Amino acid sequence: MRCIKCPVKASVELRRHNSSFCSPHYLEFVRNQLARNVKRLRMFAPEDRILVAISGGKDSLALWDLLLEAGYSAVGLHIQLGIGEYSVRSAEVSQDFAQSRGAELIEFSLDQELGMGVPLLSRVLRRPPCSGCGLNKRYLFNKIALERGFTVVATGHNLDDEAATLMGNVLRWQREQLARQSPSLESNHPQMVRKVKPLYTLTERETASYCLIRGIDYVVEECPNAKGAHSLLYKDILNRIETESPGTKQQFFQGFLARMRPALQREQTVDLLACEECGQPTTGEVCSYCRMKDRVQNYIAVNAPNGASRRDT
Numbered sequence: 170m171r172c173i174k175c176p177v178k179a180s181v182e183l184r185r186h187n188s189s190f191c192s193p194h195y196l197e198f199v200r201n202q203l204a205r206n207v208k209r210l211r212m213f214a215p216e217d218r219i220l221v222a223i224s225g226g227k228d229s230l231a232l233w234d235l236l237l238e239a240g241y242s243a244v245g246l247h248i249q250l251g252i253g254e255y256s257v258r259s260a261e262v263s264q265d266f267a268q269s270r271g272a273e274l275i276e277f278s279l280d281q282e283l284g285m286g287v288p289l290l291s292r293v294l295r296r297p298p299c300s301g302c303g304l305n306k307r308y309l310f311n312k313i314a315l316e317r318g319f320t321v322v323a324t325g326h327n328l329d330d331e332a333a334t335l336m337g338n339v340l341r342w343q344r345e346q347l348a349r350q351s352p353s354l355e356s357n358h359p360q361m362v363r364k365v366k367p368l369y370t371l372t373e374r375e376t377a378s379y380c381l382i383r384g385i386d387y388v389v390e391e392c393p394n395a396k397g398a399h400s401l402l403y404k405d406i407l408n409r410i411e412t413e414s415p416g417t418k419q420q421f422f423q424g425f426l427a428r429m430r431p432a433l434q435r436e437q438t439v440d441l442l443a444c445e446e447c448g449q450p451t452t453g454e455v456c457s458y459c460r461m462k463d464r465v466q467n468y469i470a471v472n473a474p475n476g477a478s479r480r481d482t
């Protein structure tokens with residue numbers, strides 16, 4: 170199998186594009202995908218200051234690498250979630266990458282911010298770990314971006330993530346979530362920063378191939394809390410369909426963006442207010458983050474006045 174751009178033996182095959190590439194031409198393909206997505210959805214301009222959410226996984230590190238390579242002002246933000254060895258390794262990998270590129274990495278610890286990490290938070294809130302974790306990440310990305318003068322937050326979500334989320338939203342007919350699902354979300358409140366997903370046209374396997382060719386070390390293991398998540402089941406189902414019919418995943422998500430989302434968006438009339446406690450956007454008087462924080466502080470005051478984190482195992 171030869172590269173479609175040159176006579177060299179191909180190292181990556183993309184069945185859905187009916188293409189195969191040698192390593193240099195594969196990197197060119199990925200860079201072109203990023204450039205095309207950024208331009209088509211007007212995600213950001215060269216003068217924007219981009220805050221990149223860094224988990225330590227392949228997608229976020231590939232995105233950061235691509236943005237730095239393209240000359241953007243891209244600073245990483247890693248939130249230490251306190252999920253045992255997984256979080257320790259994620260922080261190390263993120264720090265090593267930043268150091269290798271001479272890039273700035275902002276590190277933030279949930280333990281320091283809240284007084285506890287994701288495992289104890291889940292028990293205090295009596296909600297699955299991903300619920301509290303997601304709430305914290307969404308809130309903190311926006312807050313830190315605002316406080317430090319970033320104009321856009323970029324995440325490494327890929328085509329598999331987006332197609333699986335879409336499948337979940339469709340199976341439950343979640344209209345509001347469907348209307349908000351987009352690779353480029355404009356700010357609709359003065360305290361909300363634009364959010365973009367520049368890798369939304371690349372699959373997980375494609376970002377992994379990019380990291381392999383670029384020699385990027387990333388955390389291969391999934392977060393232990395992802396086990397049994399619906400999103401993994403949807404990804405598996407979509408992958409099985411993709412094997413039989415290459416390109417289905419892409420058609421599913423792109424078709425939604427082109428044909429369904431504009432209609433749903435027109436229906437959306439949610440007015441966002443400023444949270445009475447922190448000023449961040451919310452649909453009620455007090456945002457869900459502040460309500461969560463109150464519960465956490467009450468728990469700490471009653472159960473662990475000398476620090477909850479020591480019990481956070």
Ligand code: SF4
Nearest residue numbers: 298299302392394395
């Ligand atoms: S799997 Fe859940 S707990 Fe783990 S990092 Fe993702 S959202 Fe957080």
Ligand SMILES: [Zn+2]
Nearest residue numbers: 172175191194
């Ligand atoms: Zn080639």
Ligand SMILES: [Zn+2]
Nearest residue numbers: 444447456459
């Ligand atoms: Zn608030």
